[in-house]
Amino acid sequence: MDMLKKSWADDFYRLIFSQINEERFSVLYSDKISRPNKPVNLLVSLLILKLEHSLSDEELIGSANYFT
Template sequence: MAFVANDYNQISLNDSAFSLTQREKKFLAKSWAKAFAQKVFPAIDEEEFSVLYSDKAFRPNTPVNVIIGAMILKEMHGVTDEEILESLIFDIRFQYGLHTTSSMEQPLSDRSLSRFRERCTTYEAMTGIVLFYKDSCI
């Protein structure tokens, strides 16, 4: 898998947030999702994790900032991998927080998180470097 930085900061014309009522937008703006989308998500440095991916032109990776953001939300909400995936698919707050409201299909699969953790663990075993603890990661 080749590393490609995420461009999910662009909003498309078919963004699901546009179809919200004013009342729904107001509730979304008062939820945890707005602070997460504005403060936490942009602070995730995907480049730190590029070492986990090939330099060769393969299919692109699942966006690293979406994976890490989902892992943070998973811990915040005390849910399983499956539950965070379900939340991302069905709950606009999770989509808003992870900047995926413009996605036709949510970018995480049922194995995205476990494969990413596996890559991090393998990298740590080989190098002794824990990517999650690097200063500029989050």
């Protein structure tokens, strides 16, 4: 846990990930039973990381699968 606190991940979580208000996106989700959606904060965070690290879509998908 200390290693995580000393990395960029702690700042990213605190300053970006946790600040994304999921409630604002609730109108986009259905109340019907279906495949579960990914949390908006996860998707936005992955897009930020994609841009920051110049990842391709394939590399991003690989990263997303790692975190889900």
